[in-house]
Amino acid sequence: MKFKLRQLEAFHAVAETGSMTKAAERLGISQPAVSRLLADFSASVGFDLFTRSRGGLEPTSDSRYLLTEVRRILDSLKHLDDLRRDLTERTRGHIRVACLPGFATNHLPAMLVRFLKARPGVTLTLEPDRPERILEWIIGEQYDCGITDGFLGHPATHSQDLFVRSACILPKGHPLGAKEEITPNDLAGEKMIHTRRDSQFYQHLSRAFTDCGVEIDSLVEVRQFTTACTMVKEGLGAAVVSAIDAEAFRASGIVIRPFQPELFHRLSIIQPASGPSSPVVLDFIDEFVESLRPFLAEQP
Secondary structure: OOOOHHHHHHHHHHHHHOOHHHHHHHHOOOHHHHHHHHHHHHHHHOOOOEEEEOOEEEEOHHHHHHHHHHHHHHHHHHHHHHHHHHHHOOOEEEEEEEEOHHHHHOOHHHHHHHHHHOOOEEEEEEEEOOHHHHHHHHHOOOOOEEEEEOOOOOOOEEEEEEEEEEEEEEOOOOHHHHOOOEOOOOOOOOEEEEEOOOOHHHHHHHHHHHHOOOOOEEEEEEOOHHHHHHHHHOOOOEEEEEHHHHHHOHHHOOEEEEEOOOOEEEEEEEEEOOOOOOHHHHHHHHHHHHHOHHHEEOOO
């Protein structure tokens, strides 16, 4: 048997109101149209749907059983339509985001507060980890998007690259704070806190020093810019870090100056390549990129 949704709606409306006329008003159609829908539905199920009484139309004993299921179907369809509307309007859904540990404590939390306050029906999972693990999660479709660095591409993903400006940071009151910008020559002899030697950012930093004929006086090698910022805040050494992390520590009193030559920290937003993301995930990515706009440079 094949039923049409309009037949179920007509059956339910007549059962609720006890009247063809009132059912037609509820559905916004004519009374003859309701009558035709009921006749077709009755022919499909093979029994009479209603009997006449003083109070109007009453469901037959058989159709009472049917009415329970029809109500369940219509309620499910209403829920589905509500869900469709929520997704279309970006008011409901769950987002799974994997990110570098530094973003889980700096920048991203404040951005997420704004994002979620504007979408009360949206929930989110945020999981920080190293780049290798983030890539595994995205390939396995365990997360909707990943914020990572050092990404070289993978056929099971698609990505968007962002280039973040860098800055030199120094302890509060450092003499180099008198300069408007800092160069490798200025940092000759300064104890440096820097990212791991196998990172792309360190390779660019090392080349900048070499081009100026200066060696990096390495003191501490770290994985995250936030670690370097914390150490500089406590008065230990100098560092060249992403402008995002430097800004997060500005209130601590550290000296922040542009670094020349310009260096960029390449971030990648990666997603599974298996299918399109939900609208709310795309909204998150758009708002995250927009939140980084003051720190971004054109692709070098």
